[in-house]
Amino acid sequence: xxxxxxxxxxxxxxxLFSQKGFSGVSIREITREVGIKESSLYNHFSSKxxxxxxxxxxxxxxxxxxxxxxxxLNEILQKHSVKSFLRAGLHNFKKYMEDETGQKMWRxxxxxxxxxxxxxxxxxxxxxxxxxxxxxxxxxxxxxxKKIRPYNPKVLAIEYQYPVFSxxxxxxxxxxxxxxxxxxxxxxxxxxxxxLNTILEK
Amino acid sequence: xxxxxxxxxxxxxxxLFSQKGFSGVSIREITREVGIKESSLYNHFSSKxxxxxxxxxxxxxxxxxxxxxxxxLNEILQKHSVKSFLRAGLHNFKKYMEDETGQKMWRxxxxxxxxxxxxxxxxxxxxxxxxxxxxxxxxxxxxxxKKIRPYNPKVLAIEYQYPVFSxxxxxxxxxxxxxxxxxxxxxxxxxxxxxLNTILEK
DNA sequence: ATTATAAGCTAACGATCGTTAGTTATAAAG
DNA sequence: CTTTATAACTAACGATCGTTAGCTTATAAT
Numbered sequence: 001x002x003x004x005x006x007x008x009x010x011x012x013x014x015x016l017f018s019q020k021g022f023s024g025v026s027i028r029e030i031t032r033e034v035g036i037k038e039s040s041l042y043n044h045f046s047s048k049x050x051x052x053x054x055x056x057x058x059x060x061x062x063x064x065x066x067x068x069x070x071x072x073l074n075e076i077l078q079k080h081s082v083k084s085f086l087r088a089g090l091h092n093f094k095k096y097m098e099d100e101t102g103q104k105m106w107r108x109x110x111x112x113x114x115x116x117x118x119x120x121x122x123x124x125x126x127x128x129x130x131x132x133x134x135x136x137x138x139x140x141x142x143x144x145x146k147k148i149r150p151y152n153p154k155v156l157a158i159e160y161q162y163p164v165f166s167x168x169x170x171x172x173x174x175x176x177x178x179x180x181x182x183x184x185x186x187x188x189x190x191x192x193x194x195x196l197n198t199i200l201e202k
Numbered sequence: 203x204x205x206x207x208x209x210x211x212x213x214x215x216x217x218l219f220s221q222k223g224f225s226g227v228s229i230r231e232i233t234r235e236v237g238i239k240e241s242s243l244y245n246h247f248s249s250k251x252x253x254x255x256x257x258x259x260x261x262x263x264x265x266x267x268x269x270x271x272x273x274x275l276n277e278i279l280q281k282h283s284v285k286s287f288l289r290a291g292l293h294n295f296k297k298y299m300e301d302e303t304g305q306k307m308w309r310x311x312x313x314x315x316x317x318x319x320x321x322x323x324x325x326x327x328x329x330x331x332x333x334x335x336x337x338x339x340x341x342x343x344x345x346x347x348k349k350i351r352p353y354n355p356k357v358l359a360i361e362y363q364y365p366v367f368s369x370x371x372x373x374x375x376x377x378x379x380x381x382x383x384x385x386x387x388x389x390x391x392x393x394x395x396x397x398l399n400t401i402l403e404k
Numbered sequence: 405a406t407t408a409t410a411a412g413c414t415a416a417c418g419a420t421c422g423t424t425a426g427t428t429a430t431a432a433a434g
Numbered sequence: 435c436t437t438t439a440t441a442a443c444t445a446a447c448g449a450t451c452g453t454t455a456g457c458t459t460a461t462a463a464t
Binding site: 018019020021022023024107110111112113114115117120123124128151152155158159162163165166167169170173174176177187190191194198 | 220221222223224225226309312313314315316317319322325326330353354357360361364365367368369371372375376378379389392393396400
């Protein structure tokens with residue numbers, strides 16, 4: 001399985017945009033890395049903007065697959081303890097974010113968020129919104145099943161997820177500088193422990 | 203009290219950089235808004251890079267003043283309940299972030315974080331590091347004074363502050379689009395309530 | 405009153421920007 | 435074998451980039 005020129009452009013653009021921002025990267029820089037002349041790029045994308053757009057659209061579709069479908073949720077929730085469910089979810093999330101493409105997407109969204117309305121939409125609606133919405137359902141069911149103490153499920157979702165987002169920001173910067181991330185991963189563990197402690201039935 | 207040309211350049215650059223990123227703003231765009239010719243800018247700053255650098259340095263100094271000095275801390279902590287202390291701190295923090303300059307600084311740091319090592323340093327060391335360090339001391343003392351249940355104070359600091367950071371991200375995007383922020387402020391209240399609930403002596 | 409300094413101006417430098425027109429090579433489809 | 439489509443190429447377009455040289459003017463110190 002080989003990689004097409006269009007895909008090369010896509011991934012190299014993602015890499016460069018995520019580091020230097022859309023405006024900080026030239027068509028010539030992209031095509032130099034791809035190994036083609038700048039005019040050839042327009043055989044694959046109609047403009048520089050279209051490259052960015054295709055990256056954002058790809059991320060939206062890709063990210064929507066990371067949350068398990070609601071149909072299988074009841075089954076999953078009854079099989080697992082709260083603890084193992086959260087840990088499993090975290091494991092998924094970490095895998096996604098340790099993935100290089102995932103990291104670059106996350107970075108790109110951050111650096112383009114005030115230039116691109118679509119980036120803002122993705123951050124608020126997809127990343128934040130969909131994740132919290134999902135967790136809200138999860139905690140609602142956990143409460144139904146009397147696996148955790150009753151509490152506003154949306155608040156629980158936020159209390160669990162928002163520290164994770166901040167930790168991801170930290171993680172991403174450390175990773176970018178090639179520094180160790182053990183400290184952040186420890187914080188993540190401690191956060192889950194703290195959270196479990198407060199919601200589990202005594 | 204009038205505003206100097208140098209200050210005009212500073213604030214207009216901050217405004218533009220925070221929206222479009224450093225690379226997305228030209229000297230001509232800055233000087234057009236300031237109302238001078240582009241060559242005149244170089245009477246005040248030696249290069250475009252120096253403008254950005256001066257903005258970052260200003261933020262570092264300015265932000266360091268937002269945390270109360272440690273000397274006065276014992277006194278403050280004994281006068282206030284945990285609840286009123288956290289609410290007061292939050293009030294300060296909100297005031298700083300509702301301030302237009304504060305918002306733009308925060309945005310600028312985000313959009314430049316992967317282009318500028320200094321931006322990353324400020325985010326990790328100043329914004330995250332200093333804040334958590336301060337709160338760690340606060341919670342240590344609260345535990346000493348038996349105002350809250352004993353728990354790893356660093357974990358408490360993170361549990362309190364990291365959701366606030368994520369809420370700020372949300373707040374900043376909504377504010378940027380001119381949308382209402384009531385929802386986010388409600389989440390902030392709920393977060394404090396949740397947190398207080400879990401740490402206060404029963 | 406003279407001088408020095410600061411801060412504005414005009415004009416231009418070479419470099420680079422995104423994009424296009426026109427051409428050529430390759431390979432699949434008829 | 436010819437046609438067609440895809441994707442590479444060369445060359446160039448006008449626009450804009452950050453920055454500089456050299457000149458003028460207003461302000462303030464000597």
